[in-house]
Amino acid sequence: MKKPDHAxxxxxxxxxxxLVLFALATIYPIVQIVTISLRPGDQLxxxxxxxxxxxxxxxxxxxxxxxxxxxxxxxNSLIVSLTVTLFGVTLASTAAYAFSRFxxxxxxxxxxxxxxxxxxxxxxxxxxxxxxxxxxxLLDTFAGLVVAYTATxxxxxxxxMRGYYDTIPYELEQAALIDGxxxxxxxxxxxxxxxxxxLSITALFSFMAAWSEFLVARIVISRQEMFxxxxxxxxxxxxxxTEWANYAAGSLLxxxxxxxxxxxxxxxIVSGLSVGGVKG
Amino acid sequence: xxxAPRSFPYALLLxxxxxxxxxxxxxxxxxxxLAFRNMSLYHxxxxxxxxxxxxxxxxxxxxxxxxxxxxxxxxxxxxFFHVAVGVLxxxxxSGPVRGKTILRTMLVLPWAMPQYISALTxxxxxxxxxxxxxxxxxxxLHLPPxxxxxxxxxxxxxxxxxNIWLGFPFMMVVALGGLTSIPVELYEAADLDGANGxxxxxxxxxxxxxxxxxxxxxxxxxxxxxxTLVVWLVSNGGQPADxxxxxxxxxYKVAFTYSRYSYAAAFSVVVFLLLLGFVMxxxxxxxxxxxxx
Numbered sequence: 366m367k368k369p370d371h372a373x374x375x376x377x378x379x380x381x382x383x384l385v386l387f388a389l390a391t392i393y394p395i396v397q398i399v400t401i402s403l404r405p406g407d408q409l410x411x412x413x414x415x416x417x418x419x420x421x422x423x424x425x426x427x428x429x430x431x432x433x434x435x436x437x438x439x440x441n442s443l444i445v446s447l448t449v450t451l452f453g454v455t456l457a458s459t460a461a462y463a464f465s466r467f468x469x470x471x472x473x474x475x476x477x478x479x480x481x482x483x484x485x486x487x488x489x490x491x492x493x494x495x496x497x498x499x500x501x502x503l504l505d506t507f508a509g510l511v512v513a514y515t516a517t518x519x520x521x522x523x524x525x526m527r528g529y530y531d532t533i534p535y536e537l538e539q540a541a542l543i544d545g546x547x548x549x550x551x552x553x554x555x556x557x558x559x560x561x562x563x564l565s566i567t568a569l570f571s572f573m574a575a576w577s578e579f580l581v582a583r584i585v586i587s588r589q590e591m592f593x594x595x596x597x598x599x600x601x602x603x604x605x606x607t608e609w610a611n612y613a614a615g616s617l618l619x620x621x622x623x624x625x626x627x628x629x630x631x632x633x634i635v636s637g638l639s640v641g642g643v644k645g
Numbered sequence: 646x647x648x649a650p651r652s653f654p655y656a657l658l659l660x661x662x663x664x665x666x667x668x669x670x671x672x673x674x675x676x677x678x679l680a681f682r683n684m685s686l687y688h689x690x691x692x693x694x695x696x697x698x699x700x701x702x703x704x705x706x707x708x709x710x711x712x713x714x715x716x717x718x719x720x721x722x723x724x725f726f727h728v729a730v731g732v733l734x735x736x737x738x739s740g741p742v743r744g745k746t747i748l749r750t751m752l753v754l755p756w757a758m759p760q761y762i763s764a765l766t767x768x769x770x771x772x773x774x775x776x777x778x779x780x781x782x783x784x785x786l787h788l789p790p791x792x793x794x795x796x797x798x799x800x801x802x803x804x805x806x807x808n809i810w811l812g813f814p815f816m817m818v819v820a821l822g823g824l825t826s827i828p829v830e831l832y833e834a835a836d837l838d839g840a841n842g843x844x845x846x847x848x849x850x851x852x853x854x855x856x857x858x859x860x861x862x863x864x865x866x867x868x869x870x871x872x873t874l875v876v877w878l879v880s881n882g883g884q885p886a887d888x889x890x891x892x893x894x895x896x897y898k899v900a901f902t903y904s905r906y907s908y909a910a911a912f913s914v915v916v917f918l919l920l921l922g923f924v925m926x927x928x929x930x931x932x933x934x935x936x937x938x
Contacts, residue, residue, distance in 0.1 A: 377741060380737050380740065380742065381742055381743060383737070384734070384737055384738065384742060384748050385744075385748070387734070387752070388748050388751040388752055389751075391751060391752055391754065391755060391810070392751050392754055393777075394755075394763065394766050394767060394770060394810070395754060395758070397766060397769075397770060397777050398762075398766055401769070411775065412774070412775060412780055414777065414780050414781065414784060414785075452664075455660070456660050456661040456664060457661065459657040459658070459660060459661065460657060460658050460660070460661035460662070462657055463653075463654035463655070463657035463658045464658075466647045466654075467647060467649065467653070467654035469651075469654045469655065475658070475662075478665075479665070482665070482669050483864070483867060483868075484867055484871075484917070484920050484921060484924060485669075485673065485871075485913075485917055486871050486873075486892075486893050486896065486913045486916045486917060486920070487871060487873055487893065487897075488873070488893065488896045488897050488900055488909060488913050489672075489673065489676050489910075489913040489914070489916075489917055490668070490669060490672045490673065490676075491897075491900070491901075492672075492676060492679070492900050492906060492909055492910055492913065493671075493672035493673075493675035493676050493679065493910075494668070494672050495900075495901070496675075496679070496684070496906060497672070497675070512664070512667070512668055513668060515664055515668075516664055516665060516667075516668035516669055519661060519664065519665060523661065535647055538647055539647065542647070542648070548647065548649035548650070548653050549653075551647075552657075573759075576759065577759030577760060577761055577762075579760075579761040579874060579878070580873055580874055580877070580897065583901075584901050595759070595761045598761070598762065598765065599761065599765060599878070602765040602768070602769065609769060612765070612769075613766075616762045616765070616766065619759065619762065620758055620759065620762055623757065623758075623759060624754060624757040624758060627753075627756070627757035628750055628753065628754070628757055
């Protein structure tokens, strides 16, 4: 029934045109950020729709890198995100291994409890955490952020890891056990290296969860020098007129690496999602 | 299943469980406890038990019902467009199209962007005088500009548009994955039966996609319902005059701007119970459908 690939029927032309236009419209907000970040200082109140503004300049990038505390915010975000990644990967890979390889009392209840946490309105956890941190004087510390973010990232990571472990035949570990490995050694030396693709997704997800979180950071952190990137950029975006170009430049610096990584890993993410969902 | 000492799986689970208990279960219990007390900025140390007062306040104030309505509109409009746009694009993309990889990459980008940056960027694009959307309306389509962020109705439409843009790539990717697993034979059989394109869509494509779509829709519904960030950032904390809130952004504002901790806790308990009821209802219905199918 299929027509040969080179036949341009009117229907096909229409579909092709629709997809191209839709894709262009989709990336338009991203193009906007680029445009605004390139605007020279005297064109902040521009009503031009040109994609490359007249007299384009990299001034905003220079301002962000050398005059604004952008690099400090990035350092703060890196400290928090890398710590969360470390905890997320460690905790998820061990817990998921237990769920995948062993049958024990409370197994399925535990698995569903992890999933149920997705259902709480964020404030329901934020509010008690905030009161608790206030009492323990943990406000304005990174420790508070790290704990909160690790917990948000864990459920997804545990499900992804468990789904992936399930695809690795456990005969390999059995062989290792017969050769005299302890269960822990079999896990660390045999399974973990094989699970590297899932580990990378878990790491990416934990990192991203912390790297772009705004609402918790807003209530935990109030001192400017402790700001993470989302707080810092929001403080610039608040002042539409003066800082808009700087905000755009900063966002782009933050976005581009993250988006490149995400696109490169989309395939893994999707298969991770679907593998995790196959069996309960 | 592996053989190991009985304690081994529990040892593996211990670290993650401690974190989840400390950061999820304990706060959850604390939230319930708080909901029955009168903690606020003025009663931060000296709060006391007030019974169901907070719940009574939540359920009798008209704002709850207004916000519930807006949350339902917010969730259903968003999820509907996420699925409709996502599935449509997935179907078109899996047909004979040039430049598939680049088109798919472009269409996935909104998902890849950190949400707060998308939301802030859209807020800028909605600016009345200098935002790109009004400029396009004015310069290309010769339409009058829209007061996106100052009129209560438009200020609610703006975050919805933003969130549709944010959410369709996820459904598109899920649907793309589901489409590849439909056997070609089904379409050949439909062709033999003389089915037209629409009949093939409703009788082959859609039923085959459902098993993949339903869990994603359920998850997407919960995420959208609980999405505080987009409404908060696009409307700049509920502006104008707290008229653009949905349930979860209102709770966030009441808790952290007005410091009415116990009232906010009661509010979130009610919202949580609503969601729990919804999810259990849906899961029971899909389970019974699977049994009869």
